[in-house]
Amino acid sequence: MFATNNSSRPPAHFAERLGKMGISARDADVVTSSSALRLYLEGEVKAGHLHGRFTVFVVGEHGIAEAVTGAGGAVVEGDAPSADLVVAGIDRGFNYARLASAQRLILGGARFLATNRDATFPVEGGVVPGAGSIVSAVETASGVVPLSMGKPEPLMVQLVLKEYGLEPRQAAMIGDRLDTDVACGHRAGIASLLVTTGVTSAVEAEKAAGEERPDAVFGTLAELTDKVLSGRAK
Numbered sequence: 203m204f205a206t207n208n209s210s211r212p213p214a215h216f217a218e219r220l221g222k223m224g225i226s227a228r229d230a231d232v233v234t235s236s237s238a239l240r241l242y243l244e245g246e247v248k249a250g251h252l253h254g255r256f257t258v259f260v261v262g263e264h265g266i267a268e269a270v271t272g273a274g275g276a277v278v279e280g281d282a283p284s285a286d287l288v289v290a291g292i293d294r295g296f297n298y299a300r301l302a303s304a305q306r307l308i309l310g311g312a313r314f315l316a317t318n319r320d321a322t323f324p325v326e327g328g329v330v331p332g333a334g335s336i337v338s339a340v341e342t343a344s345g346v347v348p349l350s351m352g353k354p355e356p357l358m359v360q361l362v363l364k365e366y367g368l369e370p371r372q373a374a375m376i377g378d379r380l381d382t383d384v385a386c387g388h389r390a391g392i393a394s395l396l397v398t399t400g401v402t403s404a405v406e407a408e409k410a411a412g413e414e415r416p417d418a419v420f421g422t423l424a425e426l427t428d429k430v431l432s433g434r435a436k
Contacts, residue, residue: 203362205375207352207382209236209291209317209333210263233362235317235333235352236265239289241361242315242351243273252286259307261300261340262291262333266317284310290340290348291317292333301339308344318352320382353382354413356390363390376426378402380414388413397423 204227206216213232220227246252257278258270266289267277278285280303288304308314319334333352341347351357363373374393377383378400387394396416398404407419420426 204232205234205353205358205362206232207235207318207320207333208323209234209239209265209352211265212268213237215265233358234265235291235358236269238351238358238361239266239315239317240269240273241365242357243270243275245361247274256286257282257284258287258289259285259303259312260289261296261304261336262289262293262317263295266291280304282307285312287315288312288340289315289317290333290337292323293336296336296339301343304340305343308340308346314340314344314346314348316348316350316352319350319355320352354385354389356386359386359390359392363392374417376423380407380410380416384410384416385413393417395420395426397421397426399423 204216204220208216213234214229216232216234217227217229243252256275258275259280259282260266260270260277270277270289280300285307288307290304293300316337317333319337320332321334322329323332337348359373359375363370370391374395375383375387375390376395376397378397380396380402384394384396394416396402396407396419398407398419398421404419404421407416410416420429
């Protein structure tokens, strides 16, 4: 599966992008922090922690709203008198009014959830504020720490393992970042494999410690595939 903290679009969007890169992927092969949110909400409904058509104020974009409605919830506007949940993620239309609405609803009893807490995300020529910047604003205003779906928190992986009936020993996280991918895998109790074609170099990986130290390091995905299939991964 392909896992991303990007909550702005549904899995189908990313499956299409992968296809354009020559990588065959179905919608079901992609898990985003928004689709993890949907799995979480569906579990809460089944457990009886959310009832009927629960209400959600979304500080975010289309991907989050689709996840909420897909789980049986109703998205409410900022002037709603109350809400069961406030969910925050990347929101390029974020403003003071939306912050004030989120604060009021959380202080009024709404549970606070976040898609992910990435402070920034890379774009061509540098970085821009990520979902974490917005989540932190809502957290500061409300004084409430949210439950986060995305990496490095383990919930996304745990939900996927449960959905597919997998044991931790049957899964591994493959990524290029120590503080998100590798740490997430270890927090979820699965192996964490680093490929050095992205953010983290082999030198940085060698210096890593604790939950950010990968179980194995590979120069490329081709090298990883070759060694895993031949049983030589160490």
